[in-house]
Amino acid sequence: MDRYLNEVVPATIPTKPQGRVPAIARLVLDDAGTYEMWPCTAIRWSDDAVMVTVQFSPGEPASARPLWLAVDDVARVLRQAAPPATA
Numbered sequence: 485m486d487r488y489l490n491e492v493v494p495a496t497i498p499t500k501p502q503g504r505v506p507a508i509a510r511l512v513l514d515d516a517g518t519y520e521m522w523p524c525t526a527i528r529w530s531d532d533a534v535m536v537t538v539q540f541s542p543g544e545p546a547s548a549r550p551l552w553l554a555v556d557d558v559a560r561v562l563r564q565a566a567p568p569a570t571a
Contacts, residue, residue, distance in 0.1 A: 488512055488513070488551065488553075489512040489513070489514070490510065490511065490512040490519075490553060490554060490557050491553060492532070492553060492554050493552065494530045494532055495530065495532055496530045496531070497528075497530070498528045498529070498530060500528075501527050501528060502527065502529060503526075503527070504525050504526075504527060505525065505527075505560065506523070506524075506525060506560070507523075507524050507525065507534075507536060507558050507559060507560050508521055508522070508523060508524065508558070508560070508562060509522050509523075509524040509536050509538055509551070509553055509558050510557040510558075511538075511551075511553075511557075512557075521562070522538045522540075523538075524536035524537060524538045524551075524558070525537050526558060527550075531555075532554065532555060533553065533554055533555060534553055534554075534555055534558040535550055535552050535553075536550070536551055536553060536558060537549065537550050537551075538551060
């Protein structure tokens with residue numbers, strides 16, 4: 485895939501790496517909203533976007549690809565939306 489549908493161009497692009505934070509990226513595949521969740525590393529961020537690197541083939545550094553995603557498409561933790569109902 486050349487480009488994920490939720491890749492963005494941030495309003496301000498930091499010029500230096502800001503750290504290496506383990507995260508999870510949501511990558512939108514098609515207009516129907518189909519997506520995949522991938523482990524990644526956040527390396528730059530601004531108010532509206534995060535640059536992550538995703539290694540698409542584990543153990544193969546050459547498969548790593550940098551992507552700018554909206555802040556809402558990158559998370560450090562996945563949480564359940566609402567607590568389960570109790571009987």
